[in-house]
Amino acid sequence: MTNKLHSNDVCWCGSGRKYKRCHKKPDDIRAVGRVLPGRVSPVRPVPDSIPRPPYLQDDRQGVPSSRDGYEIHDAAGRDRMRVVGRAAAEVLAEAAAHVAPGVTTDEIDAIVHQACIARRGYPSPLGYAPSGATPYPKSVCTSVNEVICHGIPDDRPLEDGDIVNLDVTLFLEGYHGDTNATFAVGSVDAASTALMRVTRECLDLGIDQVRPGAPVRAIGQAIQDHAHQQGMSVVRAFVGHGVGRQFHAAPTVFHYPEPRSTDVMEPGMTFTIEPMIALGTGQHLLWPDGWTAVTADQKRTAQYEHTLLVTDDGVEVLTAAPA
Ligand code: MF3
Ligand code: CO
Numbered sequence: 216m217t218n219k220l221h222s223n224d225v226c227w228c229g230s231g232r233k234y235k236r237c238h239k240k241p242d243d244i245r246a247v248g249r250v251l252p253g254r255v256s257p258v259r260p261v262p263d264s265i266p267r268p269p270y271l272q273d274d275r276q277g278v279p280s281s282r283d284g285y286e287i288h289d290a291a292g293r294d295r296m297r298v299v300g301r302a303a304a305e306v307l308a309e310a311a312a313h314v315a316p317g318v319t320t321d322e323i324d325a326i327v328h329q330a331c332i333a334r335r336g337y338p339s340p341l342g343y344a345p346s347g348a349t350p351y352p353k354s355v356c357t358s359v360n361e362v363i364c365h366g367i368p369d370d371r372p373l374e375d376g377d378i379v380n381l382d383v384t385l386f387l388e389g390y391h392g393d394t395n396a397t398f399a400v401g402s403v404d405a406a407s408t409a410l411m412r413v414t415r416e417c418l419d420l421g422i423d424q425v426r427p428g429a430p431v432r433a434i435g436q437a438i439q440d441h442a443h444q445q446g447m448s449v450v451r452a453f454v455g456h457g458v459g460r461q462f463h464a465a466p467t468v469f470h471y472p473e474p475r476s477t478d479v480m481e482p483g484m485t486f487t488i489e490p491m492i493a494l495g496t497g498q499h500l501l502w503p504d505g506w507t508a509v510t511a512d513q514k515r516t517a518q519y520e521h522t523l524l525v526t527d528d529g530v531e532v533l534t535a536a537p538a
Protein backbone atom coordinates (compact mmCIF):
# COMPACT_ATOMS: atom_id res chain seq x y z
CA MET A 216 0.00 0.00 0.00
CA THR A 217 1.28 3.44 -0.78
CA ASN A 218 0.19 6.39 1.28
CA LYS A 219 2.17 9.30 -0.07
CA LEU A 220 1.47 12.83 1.05
CA HIS A 221 0.90 15.44 -1.64
CA SER A 222 2.50 18.87 -1.49
CA ASN A 223 -0.64 20.63 -0.29
CA ASP A 224 -1.65 18.01 2.29
CA VAL A 225 -1.21 18.79 5.98
CA CYS A 226 2.21 17.63 7.15
CA TRP A 227 2.46 14.40 9.16
CA CYS A 228 4.39 16.07 12.00
CA GLY A 229 1.47 17.87 13.59
CA SER A 230 2.62 21.40 12.77
CA GLY A 231 -0.59 22.14 10.87
CA ARG A 232 1.45 23.46 7.94
CA LYS A 233 1.29 22.22 4.38
CA TYR A 234 3.59 19.26 3.74
CA LYS A 235 5.49 21.24 1.07
CA ARG A 236 6.16 24.03 3.56
CA CYS A 237 7.23 21.65 6.30
CA HIS A 238 8.80 18.20 6.03
CA LYS A 239 8.65 17.58 2.26
CA LYS A 240 12.23 16.93 1.19
CA PRO A 241 13.42 19.90 -0.85
CA ASP A 242 15.96 19.46 -3.63
CA ASP A 243 18.55 21.04 -1.38
CA ILE A 244 17.84 19.79 2.15
CA ARG A 245 20.52 22.05 3.62
CA ALA A 246 18.76 25.13 2.29
CA VAL A 247 15.89 24.34 4.67
CA GLY A 248 17.91 22.59 7.32
CA ARG A 249 15.18 20.63 9.02
CA VAL A 250 16.06 17.36 10.67
CA LEU A 251 14.19 14.46 9.08
CA PRO A 252 13.55 11.03 10.58
CA GLY A 253 16.07 8.44 9.36
CA ARG A 254 16.47 4.69 9.45
CA VAL A 255 16.87 3.13 12.91
CA SER A 256 19.18 0.10 13.12
CA PRO A 257 18.21 -3.18 14.85
CA VAL A 258 18.38 -3.37 18.66
CA ARG A 259 21.94 -3.84 19.97
CA PRO A 260 22.23 -6.76 22.41
CA VAL A 261 23.46 -6.43 26.00
CA PRO A 262 25.22 -9.48 27.52
CA ASP A 263 22.99 -11.48 29.90
CA SER A 264 25.60 -11.07 32.63
CA ILE A 265 24.89 -7.33 32.92
CA PRO A 266 22.14 -6.57 35.47
CA ARG A 267 19.04 -4.84 34.09
CA PRO A 268 17.37 -1.83 35.69
CA PRO A 269 14.11 -2.53 37.59
CA TYR A 270 11.82 -1.51 34.69
CA LEU A 271 13.25 -4.39 32.62
CA GLN A 272 12.93 -6.99 35.39
CA ASP A 273 9.89 -9.10 36.21
CA ASP A 274 10.67 -9.00 39.91
CA ARG A 275 10.68 -5.41 41.08
CA GLN A 276 10.62 -6.19 44.78
CA GLY A 277 12.54 -3.81 47.01
CA VAL A 278 12.79 -1.03 44.48
CA PRO A 279 11.01 2.20 45.34
CA SER A 280 8.34 3.37 42.92
CA SER A 281 7.84 6.90 41.69
CA ARG A 282 4.83 7.15 44.01
CA ASP A 283 7.14 7.02 47.01
CA GLY A 284 8.75 10.18 48.34
CA TYR A 285 12.23 11.01 47.30
CA GLU A 286 15.19 8.84 48.08
CA ILE A 287 17.72 10.05 50.67
CA HIS A 288 21.05 8.31 50.24
CA ASP A 289 23.18 7.20 53.17
CA ALA A 290 26.99 7.22 52.91
CA ALA A 291 27.04 3.95 50.91
CA GLY A 292 24.34 5.18 48.52
CA ARG A 293 26.17 8.47 47.97
CA ASP A 294 29.29 6.52 47.05
CA ARG A 295 27.36 4.41 44.54
CA MET A 296 25.97 7.60 43.01
CA ARG A 297 29.51 9.03 42.77
CA VAL A 298 30.69 5.89 40.98
CA VAL A 299 27.85 5.81 38.43
CA GLY A 300 28.01 9.59 37.95
CA ARG A 301 31.70 9.45 37.10
CA ALA A 302 31.14 6.51 34.74
CA ALA A 303 28.28 8.30 32.93
CA ALA A 304 30.50 11.36 32.49
CA GLU A 305 33.25 9.17 31.02
CA VAL A 306 30.83 7.58 28.56
CA LEU A 307 29.58 11.02 27.48
CA ALA A 308 33.16 12.23 26.95
CA GLU A 309 33.97 9.14 24.89
CA ALA A 310 30.90 9.69 22.70
CA ALA A 311 31.67 13.40 22.33
CA ALA A 312 35.12 12.61 20.98
CA HIS A 313 33.43 10.97 17.97
CA VAL A 314 31.25 13.94 17.02
CA ALA A 315 32.31 15.10 13.54
CA PRO A 316 30.78 15.84 10.15
CA GLY A 317 29.81 12.59 8.37
CA VAL A 318 29.43 10.51 11.54
CA THR A 319 25.91 9.12 11.92
CA THR A 320 24.03 9.31 15.20
CA ASP A 321 23.72 5.50 14.97
CA GLU A 322 27.52 5.25 15.06
CA ILE A 323 27.45 7.36 18.23
CA ASP A 324 24.85 4.99 19.66
CA ALA A 325 27.21 2.07 19.01
CA ILE A 326 30.02 3.87 20.87
CA VAL A 327 27.81 4.64 23.88
CA HIS A 328 26.40 1.12 23.93
CA GLN A 329 29.88 -0.44 24.00
CA ALA A 330 31.22 2.08 26.52
CA CYS A 331 28.38 1.24 28.94
CA ILE A 332 28.94 -2.50 28.59
CA ALA A 333 32.72 -2.06 28.98
CA ARG A 334 31.99 -0.63 32.46
CA ARG A 335 29.63 -3.54 33.24
CA GLY A 336 26.76 -1.07 33.09
CA TYR A 337 23.42 -1.09 31.26
CA PRO A 338 22.48 1.85 28.96
CA SER A 339 19.34 3.01 30.81
CA PRO A 340 17.43 4.33 27.75
CA LEU A 341 17.47 0.95 25.96
CA GLY A 342 13.98 -0.55 26.36
CA TYR A 343 12.81 2.18 28.73
CA ALA A 344 9.04 2.58 28.41
CA PRO A 345 7.45 4.95 30.91
CA SER A 346 3.71 4.31 31.38
CA GLY A 347 2.63 2.77 28.10
CA ALA A 348 5.05 4.59 25.79
CA THR A 349 6.75 2.63 23.04
CA PRO A 350 10.03 1.31 24.43
CA TYR A 351 12.95 3.59 23.58
CA PRO A 352 14.94 1.59 20.99
CA LYS A 353 18.51 2.88 21.48
CA SER A 354 21.19 3.40 24.14
CA VAL A 355 21.58 7.20 23.98
CA CYS A 356 19.50 10.19 22.92
CA THR A 357 20.95 12.23 20.06
CA SER A 358 19.13 15.52 19.50
CA VAL A 359 20.17 17.61 16.48
CA ASN A 360 19.43 21.33 15.90
CA GLU A 361 15.67 21.88 16.46
CA VAL A 362 15.31 18.53 18.26
CA ILE A 363 14.77 19.44 21.92
CA CYS A 364 15.36 16.01 23.45
CA HIS A 365 14.87 12.23 23.07
CA GLY A 366 16.10 12.16 19.45
CA ILE A 367 16.55 8.53 18.36
CA PRO A 368 19.92 7.68 16.78
CA ASP A 369 19.55 6.85 13.08
CA ASP A 370 21.46 6.86 9.80
CA ARG A 371 21.56 10.67 9.45
CA PRO A 372 25.19 11.81 9.15
CA LEU A 373 26.05 14.87 11.24
CA GLU A 374 26.65 17.91 9.04
CA ASP A 375 29.10 20.76 9.39
CA GLY A 376 27.18 23.52 11.21
CA ASP A 377 24.87 21.19 13.19
CA ILE A 378 24.63 21.18 16.96
CA VAL A 379 23.96 17.82 18.62
CA ASN A 380 23.02 16.95 22.18
CA LEU A 381 24.16 13.56 23.52
CA ASP A 382 22.23 12.37 26.58
CA VAL A 383 23.82 9.42 28.40
CA THR A 384 22.22 7.51 31.26
CA LEU A 385 24.02 4.53 32.75
CA PHE A 386 22.73 1.91 35.23
CA LEU A 387 25.53 0.50 37.37
CA GLU A 388 25.28 -1.57 40.54
CA GLY A 389 21.68 -0.56 41.16
CA TYR A 390 21.97 3.18 40.50
CA HIS A 391 21.46 5.50 37.51
CA GLY A 392 23.71 8.41 36.49
CA ASP A 393 22.31 10.88 33.94
CA THR A 394 24.21 13.58 32.02
CA ASN A 395 24.10 15.38 28.69
CA ALA A 396 25.77 18.14 26.71
CA THR A 397 25.45 19.85 23.36
CA PHE A 398 28.33 19.83 20.88
CA ALA A 399 29.13 21.82 17.76
CA VAL A 400 29.71 19.82 14.58
CA GLY A 401 32.48 21.57 12.66
CA SER A 402 31.89 25.31 12.68
CA VAL A 403 28.48 26.62 13.72
CA ASP A 404 26.82 30.02 13.35
CA ALA A 405 27.04 32.73 16.01
CA ALA A 406 23.45 32.22 17.17
CA SER A 407 24.15 28.54 17.91
CA THR A 408 27.34 29.41 19.78
CA ALA A 409 25.42 31.91 21.92
CA LEU A 410 22.62 29.39 22.49
CA MET A 411 25.07 26.77 23.75
CA ARG A 412 26.86 29.27 26.00
CA VAL A 413 23.63 30.61 27.54
CA THR A 414 22.26 27.10 28.10
CA ARG A 415 25.47 26.05 29.87
CA GLU A 416 25.25 29.20 31.99
CA CYS A 417 21.64 28.34 32.85
CA LEU A 418 22.72 24.93 34.15
CA ASP A 419 25.56 26.49 36.17
CA LEU A 420 23.23 29.12 37.66
CA GLY A 421 20.78 26.34 38.57
CA ILE A 422 23.54 24.36 40.28
CA ASP A 423 24.50 27.48 42.26
CA GLN A 424 21.07 27.28 43.95
CA VAL A 425 21.63 23.77 45.33
CA ARG A 426 22.19 23.50 49.10
CA PRO A 427 20.27 21.92 52.00
CA GLY A 428 17.15 23.87 52.92
CA ALA A 429 16.85 25.66 49.57
CA PRO A 430 13.58 25.39 47.61
CA VAL A 431 13.84 23.33 44.41
CA ARG A 432 11.87 26.15 42.78
CA ALA A 433 14.90 28.48 43.12
CA ILE A 434 16.64 26.46 40.42
CA GLY A 435 13.98 27.21 37.82
CA GLN A 436 13.84 30.88 38.83
CA ALA A 437 17.58 31.30 38.22
CA ILE A 438 17.40 29.48 34.88
CA GLN A 439 14.41 31.39 33.54
CA ASP A 440 15.80 34.77 34.63
CA HIS A 441 19.02 34.20 32.69
CA ALA A 442 17.37 32.77 29.56
CA HIS A 443 14.88 35.63 29.32
CA GLN A 444 17.56 38.23 29.95
CA GLN A 445 19.39 36.79 26.93
CA GLY A 446 16.24 36.87 24.76
CA MET A 447 15.83 33.09 24.76
CA SER A 448 13.03 30.86 26.01
CA VAL A 449 12.76 27.92 28.37
CA VAL A 450 11.20 24.64 27.22
CA ARG A 451 8.67 23.87 29.95
CA ALA A 452 7.36 20.46 28.89
CA PHE A 453 10.46 18.51 29.97
CA VAL A 454 11.90 18.65 33.46
CA GLY A 455 14.78 17.57 35.66
CA HIS A 456 14.10 14.76 38.10
CA GLY A 457 15.22 12.75 41.06
CA VAL A 458 17.60 10.01 39.95
CA GLY A 459 19.09 7.15 41.92
CA ARG A 460 17.79 3.59 42.16
CA GLN A 461 15.08 4.90 39.83
CA PHE A 462 15.71 6.57 36.46
CA HIS A 463 13.01 9.20 37.03
CA ALA A 464 11.76 9.98 40.53
CA ALA A 465 10.77 12.82 42.85
CA PRO A 466 11.51 15.68 43.09
CA THR A 467 10.44 17.21 39.78
CA VAL A 468 12.94 19.94 38.87
CA PHE A 469 11.19 22.57 36.76
CA HIS A 470 13.39 24.89 34.70
CA TYR A 471 11.08 27.84 35.42
CA PRO A 472 9.58 29.02 38.72
CA GLU A 473 6.63 26.64 39.09
CA PRO A 474 4.43 27.74 42.03
CA ARG A 475 3.23 24.18 42.64
CA SER A 476 6.81 23.08 43.33
CA THR A 477 7.14 22.95 47.12
CA ASP A 478 10.05 20.52 47.49
CA VAL A 479 12.95 21.53 49.71
CA MET A 480 16.47 20.19 49.21
CA GLU A 481 17.83 17.78 51.80
CA PRO A 482 21.29 16.29 52.32
CA GLY A 483 21.48 12.94 50.53
CA MET A 484 19.05 13.85 47.72
CA THR A 485 20.20 13.29 44.13
CA PHE A 486 18.49 14.90 41.15
CA THR A 487 19.23 16.26 37.71
CA ILE A 488 19.09 19.80 36.37
CA GLU A 489 18.78 19.71 32.57
CA PRO A 490 17.56 22.99 31.06
CA MET A 491 16.46 23.05 27.42
CA ILE A 492 16.76 26.60 26.05
CA ALA A 493 15.42 27.69 22.65
CA LEU A 494 16.28 30.55 20.29
CA GLY A 495 12.58 30.88 19.37
CA THR A 496 9.51 29.33 20.96
CA GLY A 497 9.75 26.90 23.86
CA GLN A 498 6.66 25.05 22.60
CA HIS A 499 7.22 21.59 21.16
CA LEU A 500 5.82 19.07 18.71
CA LEU A 501 6.29 15.32 18.90
CA TRP A 502 7.31 13.21 15.92
CA PRO A 503 5.16 10.13 15.16
CA ASP A 504 7.88 7.95 16.74
CA GLY A 505 6.44 9.10 20.08
CA TRP A 506 9.81 10.28 21.41
CA THR A 507 11.48 12.95 19.27
CA ALA A 508 10.48 16.41 20.54
CA VAL A 509 11.17 19.37 18.23
CA THR A 510 10.57 23.08 18.66
CA ALA A 511 7.25 24.13 17.11
CA ASP A 512 8.98 26.84 15.04
CA GLN A 513 11.92 24.59 14.14
CA LYS A 514 14.44 27.03 15.56
CA ARG A 515 17.41 25.60 17.39
CA THR A 516 17.54 24.46 20.99
CA ALA A 517 20.31 23.26 23.31
CA GLN A 518 20.53 21.33 26.58
CA TYR A 519 23.05 20.46 29.30
CA GLU A 520 22.46 18.07 32.20
CA HIS A 521 24.20 17.05 35.39
CA THR A 522 23.32 14.68 38.21
CA LEU A 523 23.75 16.50 41.54
CA LEU A 524 24.10 15.36 45.14
CA VAL A 525 22.88 17.67 47.92
CA THR A 526 25.66 17.38 50.51
CA ASP A 527 25.54 18.40 54.18
CA ASP A 528 26.68 21.90 53.27
CA GLY A 529 26.25 22.38 49.52
CA VAL A 530 26.37 20.44 46.28
CA GLU A 531 28.49 17.86 44.50
CA VAL A 532 28.34 17.58 40.69
CA LEU A 533 28.43 13.80 40.28
CA THR A 534 28.72 13.88 36.48
CA ALA A 535 31.47 16.50 36.17
CA ALA A 536 33.47 16.08 32.96
CA PRO A 537 36.56 13.90 33.47
CA ALA A 538 39.78 15.92 33.82
N1 MF3 B 1 18.17 10.92 29.84
C1 MF3 B 1 16.89 11.53 29.68
C2 MF3 B 1 16.70 12.43 30.87
O1 MF3 B 1 17.53 13.27 31.06
C3 MF3 B 1 15.78 10.53 29.59
C4 MF3 B 1 15.82 9.76 28.36
S1 MF3 B 1 14.55 8.62 28.36
C5 MF3 B 1 14.81 7.83 26.90
O2 MF3 B 1 15.81 12.33 31.66
F1 MF3 B 1 14.09 6.76 26.95
F2 MF3 B 1 14.51 8.62 25.93
F3 MF3 B 1 16.07 7.53 26.80
CO1 CO C 1 17.58 13.44 33.10
Ligand code: CO
Nearest residue numbers: 382393394395
Ligand atom coordinates in the same frame (compact mmCIF):
# COMPACT_ATOMS: atom_id res chain seq x y z
CO1 CO D 1 19.47 12.64 30.52
